[in-house]
């Protein structure tokens with residue numbers, strides 16, 4: 045059996061991940077892959093309950109509590125969804141994974157990256173996505189897109205300075221892991237982003 049692949053999509057809020065995830069799912073299905081679409085925080089009943097607490101716009105929590113809950117949801121997600129699907133030979137596409145913890149809790153909240161390294165090691169060992177598509181967008185553009193569609197959640201209520209730190213941390217991750225993380229310019233119009241994505245999927249030959 046051909047082993048499955050694990051693809052993650054990352055970016056600041058409003059970068060366009062969810063929009064392009066739907067396109068990617070369709071594209072890979074048309075190539076005969078069995079696709080499991082999931083998200084973080086979430087993806088399991090417990091993870092979705094944690095997501096509600098984490099995104100609740102009236103909620104407050106210590107930055108370390110936030111990081112621990114993200115990794116707790118991830119442990120469950122790996123155990124119940126991601127690893128079993130990959131073992132069956134399915135492909136898994138996740139709207140966010142561990143890079144988001146480094147970007148939001150590390151970059152945005154300022155938690156020590158070594159603490160996140162330890163949590164990562166504890167929860168997933170050496171396991172990493174086969175491919176991460178990072179949708180890079182200017183903070184102002186992401187915010188405009190989000191504001192146009194829904195009221196902000198607890199993260200989306202953060203100031204631009206927070207999102208600049210998140211974006212910088214994502215770019216640092218992309219620099220550190222150039223073979224895994226592909227940067228896509230998501231400031232472009234939808235069709236152009238889709239074309240870039242199409243080229244990447246074809247050129248990296250993950251199929």
Ligand SMILES: Nc1ncnc2c1ncn2[C@@H]1O[C@H](COP(=O)(O)OP(=O)(O)OP(=O)(O)O)[C@@H](O)[C@H]1O
Pocket residue numbers: 055056057058059060061062063064189190193230231232233234235237
């Ligand atoms: N390149 C683009 N040009 C114009 N509009 C876009 C582009 N990409 C996405 N959008 C629009 O921006 C809005 C937010 O997109 P989407 O929900 O895909 O972002 P997201 O990265 O998943 O955000 P979040 O992380 O907050 O869920 C949607 O209305 C979508 O149609």
Ligand SMILES: Cc1cn([C@H]2C[C@H](O)[C@@H](COP(=O)(O)O)O2)c(=O)[nH]c1=O
Pocket residue numbers: 057083084085099114139140141142143144145146148149199200
């Ligand atoms: C996995 C993960 C997520 N976050 C943040 C990033 C987003 O603001 C929300 C999820 O909302 P989305 O609409 O599904 O993008 O959660 C985080 O801070 N840390 C994480 O590890």
